[in-house]
Amino acid sequence: VKIQPYKANSAKRRKLNEKLVGLIAKDQQPLTIVRDQGFREFVAELDQNYTLPSTKSIREKLIPRVYNNSIHD
Numbered sequence: 384v385k386i387q388p389y390k391a392n393s394a395k396r397r398k399l400n401e402k403l404v405g406l407i408a409k410d411q412q413p414l415t416i417v418r419d420q421g422f423r424e425f426v427a428e429l430d431q432n433y434t435l436p437s438t439k440s441i442r443e444k445l446i447p448r449v450y451n452n453s454i455h456d
Contacts, residue, residue, distance in 0.1 A: 388434045399433050404441065404449045414438040 389396035407414060416422050417435045426435060436445060 386431045389432050396433065399430070400436060400445050401449055401452075403436070404445050407441070414441050417441065 389399075403417075406412060407416065415438055417438060423435060426433060
């Protein structure tokens with residue numbers, strides 16, 4: 384079975400990224416958790432179509448986006 388990663392602007396990828404940011408914030412995890420081999424393997428087992436974002440993307444794009452969305456809800 385060929386794996387088709389979620390497109391960058393897909394609703395599923397946005398939701399998973401939002402949940403990842405929530406996990407990092409709520410559980411006080413370092414942004415570098417996305418580089419940890421065990422975490423990467425776990426995520427791949429849960430959803431092979433999800434590509435983890437880089438720490439730079441989390442820091443510069445995802446955290447501000449999730450924060451801005453949360454204050455406007």
